[in-house]
Amino acid sequence: xxxxxxxxxxxxxxxxxxxxxxxxxxxSASDYFIWYKQESGKGxxxxxxxxxxxxxxxxxxxxVLLNKTVKHLSLQIAxxxxxxxxxxxxxxxxxxxxxxxxxxxxxxxxxxx
Amino acid sequence: NAGVTQxxxxxxxxxxxxxxxxxxxxxxxxxxxxxxxxxxxGLRLIYYxxxxxxxDKGEVPNGYNVSRLNKREFSLRLESAAPSQTSVYFCASxxxxxxxxxxxxxxxxxxx
Numbered sequence: 001x002x003x004x005x006x007x008x009x010x011x012x013x014x015x016x017x018x019x020x021x022x023x024x025x026x027x028s029a030s031d032y033f034i035w036y037k038q039e040s041g042k043g044x045x046x047x048x049x050x051x052x053x054x055x056x057x058x059x060x061x062x063x064v065l066l067n068k069t070v071k072h073l074s075l076q077i078a079x080x081x082x083x084x085x086x087x088x089x090x091x092x093x094x095x096x097x098x099x100x101x102x103x104x105x106x107x108x109x110x111x112x113x
Numbered sequence: 114n115a116g117v118t119q120x121x122x123x124x125x126x127x128x129x130x131x132x133x134x135x136x137x138x139x140x141x142x143x144x145x146x147x148x149x150x151x152x153x154x155g156l157r158l159i160y161y162x163x164x165x166x167x168x169d170k171g172e173v174p175n176g177y178n179v180s181r182l183n184k185r186e187f188s189l190r191l192e193s194a195a196p197s198q199t200s201v202y203f204c205a206s207x208x209x210x211x212x213x214x215x216x217x218x219x220x221x222x223x224x225x
Contacts, residue, residue, distance in 0.1 A: 004155075034213065043117075043203050043216035044156070089155055093211055100171060101214060103155030 003027070004092045004104045012110045019077040021107045023090035026071065032093040034101065035064060035075045039086045047075070047088075077109075085111045115139055117217035119204050125223045126194045134189040134220050136204030144207045145187035146171075146214060147179060149200040156203060162187055163210040194224045 003026040013019045025033075030052050036044035048059045050066050050073070057064050063076040077084055087108050091101040120135045138145065143164045148156040148171075158171030162181040176198060178190045187206075191198060201221050205214040 009153075032211070036216075041219075043205075043218050046213060046215065049213060091155075100158050100161070101156075103157075105153060105155050 004090060004102045008107055009105070010108045010110065012112060013080050015080060015082060015111055015113050017080055019075075019080045019084070019109060019111075021075045021077075021088050021090075021109065023073050023075075023104055024071055025073075025092050025102075027092070027094045030068075030071075030092050030094050033064070033066065033073055034091045034093075035062075036089045036091065037084075037086045038089065038106070044089060080109075080111050082111050082113065085109055117204055117206055117215055119202075119217040119220050121220060122218070123221050125225065126191075127225050128195060130194050131190065131192050132194065132222075133191075134202055134204075134222075135186070136188065136217060137186045138204075138206040138215070139185065140206060140208075140215065141184070142206035142208050142215075143184070144210045144212070145181065146205040146207075147177070147187070147189045148203045148205065149173065149198075150203060150219075151200050159189065159202075161210075194222075196224045198222065199224045 034049040035047040038044045050057045050064045061078045066073045087106040089106045091103045117138045146161040147159040150156050157173050160179040162168045165184045180188045201219045203219045204217045207214045
């Protein structure tokens with residue numbers, strides 16, 4: 001079955017450093033991946049997405065890389081700021097069955113001044 | 114443009130009580146979803162509605178029912194609440210099934 005998981009439950013970085021949050025998935029029939037940011041007491045907020053026909057996509061200070069060979073994707077945040085402190089979820093949409101997002105457990109990013 | 118709104122924000126129930134969680138979206142989206150989020154876990158899909166007039170089970174539908182009242186509104190009902198249903202519930206919507214989902218702020222439910 002489908003499975004999406006994050007490598008580390010927590011990640012601590014210094015303000016100004018770059019952050020890399022990793023995610024792995026088990027099903028090759030993937031169509032679409034999304035990264036969400038969830039701040040305490042709020043709903044998940046869309047950050048960036050990538051379709052399976054792409055390897056890389058860039059947004060404002062964020063880049064998502066998709067490596068289909070090893071079934072891995074990562075979220076890179078440049079010049080991490082205190083406001084980036086949150087839990088980050090990767091989610092995958094897999095073909096077959098119904099179109100549902102499978103969420104990983106989340107990585108908590110802590111940014112220290 | 115409020116996006117996805119949910120009511121109530123917090124609720125405490127006793128075991129066996131019933132309640133309905135309300136969700137509305139103003140983005141003219143076709144598809145709507147209900148998730149639950151438990152500590153240390155990602156979101157799990159309870160039910161979804163691909164379009165107005167249709168509803169389908171997700172990963173964890175037991176103990177819940179849903180109603181797609183119209184294109185804007187999608188409610189989640191607990192007929193007889195159990196402590197295992199203590200969770201944070203999120204509603205989401207997307208333009209079409211399989212598309213980017215936008216989430217509401219959540220309802221924190223405690224069942225005693």
